Amino acid sequence: MNMYATIVPTDDARARASWAQAFEKFAAADRAFEEYRALVWEPLAATMDERAPRPDLWFEVTAKSGQTARFHVSPSKLGEWDDHIFPVFRKKGAAVRDAWLAYRAICEDVGWDAAGQEMDRLCNERGDYESSLIETPAPDQTALLDKLYRLFGPEARDPGQYGASWCPAIIDAVMADAHRLLASRPTLGPSLRADIQLG
Numbered sequence: 001m002n003m004y005a006t007i008v009p010t011d012d013a014r015a016r017a018s019w020a021q022a023f024e025k026f027a028a029a030d031r032a033f034e035e036y037r038a039l040v041w042e043p044l045a046a047t048m049d050e051r052a053p054r055p056d057l058w059f060e061v062t063a064k065s066g067q068t069a070r071f072h073v074s075p076s077k078l079g080e081w082d083d084h085i086f087p088v089f090r091k092k093g094a095a096v097r098d099a100w101l102a103y104r105a106i107c108e109d110v111g112w113d114a115a116g117q118e119m120d121r122l123c124n125e126r127g128d129y130e131s132s133l134i135e136t137p138a139p140d141q142t143a144l145l146d147k148l149y150r151l152f153g154p155e156a157r158d159p160g161q162y163g164a165s166w167c168p169a170i171i172d173a174v175m176a177d178a179h180r181l182l183a184s185r186p187t188l189g190p191s192l193r194a195d196i197q198l199g
Contacts, residue, residue, distance in 0.1 A: 015139035022136040026129040033122040044115050052106040055099040059092035075100060134170050138177040147174050 048054075057075065062068045071089070073096045074080065081093025107113055130150065138144040150156060151166060151174065 012139065015137055018136055019133075019139045019143050022129075022133040026126070026133045029122070029126040029129040033119075033126045036118065036122055040115055041119050044110060044112065047110055048106070048112060051110075052103045055096070055103050057096060057100065059096050061088055061092065073097065073100070131170065135173045137173070138181065141181050144174075144177045144181050147177065 058070050058072045060068050060070050071081075071093075073093060078097040078100060081089050081097075084090050084093065134147050134150060138147060151170070
């Protein structure tokens, strides 16, 4: 017996290792997102709600006829109503401008924009790792069930709403798993298999 023989992992072992690695990367990204949300984002959002609720970027003017119209103010053109011919437009436009500038000053003071960018980054990273996990071949039926819950489970959709639309790469990966792990199982009878193919 050769004591120095190389142990070559089986295909099953490689598949399980790949799944475990992909799952751990997603789990780490998910933890980072949830920790940041709990420790930074939610307290900061509460501070913003208390100190500076987001103001409206519009004002309304009521004509002598009694008809009311709404006029929008662009954050990139805050002074667009400053030279309007009618004083009421100038006054209401200035009120919106001043409220928005005060709000933005508080955003800068508490670091709201930077926190939002970090939330977006962590959310995108988590989404990328989850997509990679779903595209990793499932080594067994338990892993396939995990994928199905991610795609179609209660957390993947709002109650009473249609489910999310998935890209072909995600659907193809899951269907390849289903075919490999379930198609030859006796629990999936011929009539059901035919229904699936025809459906």
